Structures are given as C-alpha cells and as structure tokens.
Amino acid sequence: MKKTKVIVLADNAKTSPSRLLRYIASLKIPGIIAKETCFGGYIEGEAELVDELAKKIREFERNRIFCRDRGYPIWDKRRCRAFRGGGPREGFHQLEAEQKVLDKIGLALDKIDKYGVMPMDEVLKKEEKLLKKEKPLSVEKFKEIVERALKNV
Template sequence: MKKTKVIVLAENALTTPGKLVRYINSLNLPIVVKETCFGAYIEGEEDLVDKVSQEIRNFEKNRIFCKDRGYPIWDKRRCRAFRGGGPREGFHQLEAEQAVLDKIGLALDKIEKEGLKPMDEILEKENILMEKNSKLPVEKFKEVIDKVLGIKNEA
C-alpha cells in the first residue's frame, strides 16, 4: 500500500530542504521525493516510507518532524499546478505548526537532558496558573469599573 509523508524542518534545523532531498535521492530507493519550502514529501510503499522517515528524523531528532499526508504527491485535487496556483488547503495550518517546531524541539532537548518532571509537580504548577488566571466575579468587576469611572457605591 502506498503512503505519503510530510517531512517538516524546524526553523533551527541545520538541514535544509535541498540537503534533505539530495540525501533521500542518494538512497536510490523506490520512493518519490518532492522538495517543499518547509522540507519535503516522500511517497512509496508504507513500510519503506516509515523506515526512511524514521532514519531522516534520527539526523536531527528534535528538529525534523514527520506526519502522514492524506493525499499523494501531485494529486490533482491538491496540487497548485493543477488548481491554478495559490496556497493549497492546509498550507496555512502547516505553516503555523512549523513556526513552533523550534520551541518543541528545545523542549524535547530539555526533557532528554533533565527527564520528565513528576506529574504532581506539573499539576501543581497548572493549578497555580489556573488560580492566577481565574475569572473575575461579576460583582468585583463592577467595583473595578465603578472605581475607574469614579462612581461612588452607595450601599
């Protein structure tokens, strides 16, 4: 069965889309490769695509990310060449995802170096943040507005 994967490079990756594609092509495997502005698409037999994508990820484990793509490369329903240009559906989502990959990579580096914190510690920090950002009661909000407007409360 055929499978297509999206390979996305974090902005702080040392690999470039061009280097990535040249490397994949140098493997001389029966897969189709298409360079993109964010990395590449690879397509071929499912097991082979999974194996190649894992090998690629290992070069820069926390800087190269892969995910399955629902459509084959050059699919006329998605390819700009057949649709008359413009961004394809989902491009802006992928662009937004790529923008945070460098931060995700740094977090993964830290986890590998220091390990995961105990869940109790994480939940405690979450509770502190939730309390800090809890909603203001309506009556308190009215008091703040009255103070700002200089309205005296006559109770």
C-alpha cells in the same frame, strides 16, 4: 499499499529542504519518490518503506524534523498547484502556522532529552503554586477593559 508523508523542518533546523532531499537521495531506497517543498518535503512509496525512511530522516536532526501522514499522493491533481492554476493549496496556511511553533517544540524536546520527563505529581504541584499566585479578574475590571478596547475600534 502506498503512503505519503509530509516532512516539516522547524525554523531552527540546521538542515535545509534541499539538503534534506540530498540526504534522502543518498539513501538510494528503491521505490521512494521524494519532492522538495518550501517547508521540507514529501516522501512517497510502500507504507513500510516510508515509515522506515521517516524514522531515519527524524534521526538526521531529531528534534527539528517532524513527519506526519498526508492524505493525498505527491502530484495529486486535486492538490498540486501546477494543476490547479497556482495559489496556496488547502491546508497550507494551517501547516505554515504549525511550522512556526516547531522550533519551540524542538527546544522542549531537547530539555526532555537532557533532563527527562517531570513526574505528573510535580507538574500538578507547580500548576497549583502558579494558580495561587494569579488573582482572578473582577467582572468590573473586565468590563472596563472591554469598554476601553471598544472605544479604540
């Protein structure tokens, strides 16, 4: 069974899409098709090989390279801009928005690697402490903010 994966590089990755594709090509895995994109690339082939390759790619720059399954094969005429007359494909803007937060996710993963995962009871204690600091906004104050905002529209 064939499978396609999307490989997305975080903005703070040291790897570029072209370097990533050179790395994939250097592995010389038969039956794997790779395509460079502005955000990283696609890999396609037998499901087991693709999953194995995705793990290797992630280890290349662990907390800066992210992979997910793609519903369509590379060069699928329903999705490929070359066949649809250009313009962004469906879902591109969502992928673009997701990519913008990957650098922050990578930094969080770095901290987890360095310090481990905080136990849930500690998380809940910190949350409770933060919530006690926050004062609820009164209805009157909220109404005033909304009215001021509407006057500026």
